[in-house]
Amino acid sequence: MPSSTVVIGVDSSTQSTKAAFVDAATGRLLAVGRAPHRVTGEAGARESDPEEWWRALGEAVAAGLRESGAAASAVTGIAVAGQQHGLVVLDDAGRPLRPALLWNDTRSAPQATALTAALGGPAAWTARTGSVPVASMTAAKWQWLREHEPYAAESAAAVRLPHDFLTERLAGVAATDPGDASGTCWYSTATGAYDPGLLGLAGLDENLLPPVVPTGATRVGSLTRGAAALLGLPAGIAVAAGTGDNMAAAVGLGLGGAGLLDHPVLSLGTSGTVFAATRTRPASPALAGFAATDGTYLPLACTLNCTLAVDKVAALLGLDRDDAAPGGEAVLLPYLDGERTPDLPAASGLLTGLRHDTTPQQLLGAAYEGAAVTVLRALDEVLRACGLDPADPDVASRPLRLVGGGARGRTWVETVRRLSGRPLLIPETGELVALGAAALAAGAVSGRDAVAVASEWGAGGGTEVPPLERDLATWHRVTSVLAGLVDG
Numbered sequence: 454m455p456s457s458t459v460v461i462g463v464d465s466s467t468q469s470t471k472a473a474f475v476d477a478a479t480g481r482l483l484a485v486g487r488a489p490h491r492v493t494g495e496a497g498a499r500e501s502d503p504e505e506w507w508r509a510l511g512e513a514v515a516a517g518l519r520e521s522g523a524a525a526s527a528v529t530g531i532a533v534a535g536q537q538h539g540l541v542v543l544d545d546a547g548r549p550l551r552p553a554l555l556w557n558d559t560r561s562a563p564q565a566t567a568l569t570a571a572l573g574g575p576a577a578w579t580a581r582t583g584s585v586p587v588a589s590m591t592a593a594k595w596q597w598l599r600e601h602e603p604y605a606a607e608s609a610a611a612v613r614l615p616h617d618f619l620t621e622r623l624a625g626v627a628a629t630d631p632g633d634a635s636g637t638c639w640y641s642t643a644t645g646a647y648d649p650g651l652l653g654l655a656g657l658d659e660n661l662l663p664p665v666v667p668t669g670a671t672r673v674g675s676l677t678r679g680a681a682a683l684l685g686l687p688a689g690i691a692v693a694a695g696t697g698d699n700m701a702a703a704v705g706l707g708l709g710g711a712g713l714l715d716h717p718v719l720s721l722g723t724s725g726t727v728f729a730a731t732r733t734r735p736a737s738p739a740l741a742g743f744a745a746t747d748g749t750y751l752p753l754a755c756t757l758n759c760t761l762a763v764d765k766v767a768a769l770l771g772l773d774r775d776d777a778a779p780g781g782e783a784v785l786l787p788y789l790d791g792e793r794t795p796d797l798p799a800a801s802g803l804l805t806g807l808r809h810d811t812t813p814q815q816l817l818g819a820a821y822e823g824a825a826v827t828v829l830r831a832l833d834e835v836l837r838a839c840g841l842d843p844a845d846p847d848v849a850s851r852p853l854r855l856v857g858g859g860a861r862g863r864t865w866v867e868t869v870r871r872l873s874g875r876p877l878l879i880p881e882t883g884e885l886v887a888l889g890a891a892a893l894a895a896g897a898v899s900g901r902d903a904v905a906v907a908s909e910w911g912a913g914g915g916t917e918v919p920p921l922e923r924d925l926a927t928w929h930r931v932t933s934v935l936a937g938l939v940d941g
């Protein structure tokens with residue numbers, strides 16, 4: 454591949470769209486174009502207009518093109534990684550029939566409970582899909598739509614996830630990948646295909662879904678003339694299948710079959726996620742057992758309240774996000790959006806341990822601690838799903854890779870360091886999801902394995918932060934309040 458070619462990786466996540474322009478030969482990040490999109494809704498509702506994602510994708514690509522100084526003619530491929538699980542329903546002209554129901558919309562919790570029971574409980578689900586339905590899963594959202602807006606469900610000519618909605622706009626071809634499909638609860642990680650029985654349970658016609666192509670780096674088509682004109686890119690360049698945002702972060706870090714296996718990652722974004730890439734198909738009811746893009750798997754735990762929730766607490770207190778001190782006796786579980794891990798969709802924020810001398814800075818620190826402990830609690834289960842013993846010194850000393858917007862924040866890094874007691878590895882590149890998507894685009898152009906491409910690019914490398922002695926007093930204080938919430 455000539456060194457002058459450029460690939461674009463798009464991260465269409467909850468709060469914004471980022472387009473990474475990457476030198477395909479060296480992996481050098483030339484520029485990242487950004488554009489925000491809105492999330493609306495109250496009382497558990499979280500929705501976004503897919504047309505806004507499409508507009509934001511155009512703006513982010515235009516900004517990246519300007520800032521990179523790259524000639525549009527140098528661009529050879531593009532791939533989209535998107536926030537997982539969102540339900541997009543389209544009419545027969547490909548227009549959204551309503552706003553997308555997002556991963557953090559908890560209105561679908563009762564439908565998730567009913568689906569779990571309908572198949573005979575959690576074990577039956579993990580055996581088939583790798584995951585147990587919770588409000589986030591697409592199947593629960595589809596059931597919610599059927600019950601609450603039957604007209605929209607009956608009129609749907611196509612059902613899409615966020616990333617494959619955008620891929621189809623680029624290539625004019627319907628396609629998805631095993632990674633994002635595995636977050637629907639109608640795709641089986643055991644068979645690597647849609648599960649007819651689960652589609653029957655959801656009353657969903659398979660013809661409404663995009664075909665699942667073998668990997669996110671599969672070339673599904675070429676940039677259409679219309680999309681090319683809109684984006685200022687050459688028509689005919691490769692469009693990859695793309696994937697979900699967590700799977701793309703794994704690719705960017707070089708995790709998977711052709712790279713690093715069984716090493717933990719913590720992503721601090723709107724969601725907090727903890728995961729690893731492994732060869733063993735996960736089937737733990739405590740985790741989502743996703744497929745990765747390349748035939749490996751991604752056991753993952755996801756919380757609903759991470760950076761956005763902590764920023765909200767900082768705003769309530771009138772503090773900047775790094776004006777925090779360790780929480781002391783105060784415990785703050787910032788479950789502003791309900792919670793998914795543990796599965797408490799109706800939860801709200803909880804504060805305890807206040808004293809006369811508690812400071813606003815401690816309250817903010819307690820919010821960081823509450824959010825961090827909530828996601829870190831699942832780390833041992835992720836390691837067990839990889840077939841590892843979390844207490845094994847070799848396993849305990851594996852660095853935790855920190856990604857997502859929060860990994861740029863001093864207080865996040867120090868809080869995770871203190872509460873995990875692990876060495877951390879903070880990649881130089883902040884935009885691992887977009888970079889992973891760029892590697893998928895490079896794979897679609899060259900036919901090479903995207904994880905191998907990303908490993909060669911070296912994007913996973915970064916700063917190693919040595920461990921601190923683990924703050925077990927805070928850990929136990931937070932986990933005991935959390936346990937009370939679960940039991941209560």
Ligand SMILES: Nc1ncnc2c1ncn2[C@@H]1O[C@H](COP(=O)(O)OP(=O)(O)O)[C@@H](O)[C@H]1O
Binds near residue numbers: 722723764858862
């Ligand atoms: N320097 C920083 N310090 C702490 N948090 C940050 C910093 N920069 C960005 N963030 C947080 O990162 C979040 C966005 O991260 P990102 O991974 O892009 O989220 P998402 O993928 O959910 O849209 C914001 O909620 C913001 O609070």
Ligand SMILES: O=C(CO)[C@@H](O)[C@H](O)COP(=O)(O)O
Binds near residue numbers: 699724
């Ligand atoms: O639901 C999940 C994972 O199962 C979330 O991780 C979403 O994929 C949204 O990610 P961010 O926007 O927070 O990156």
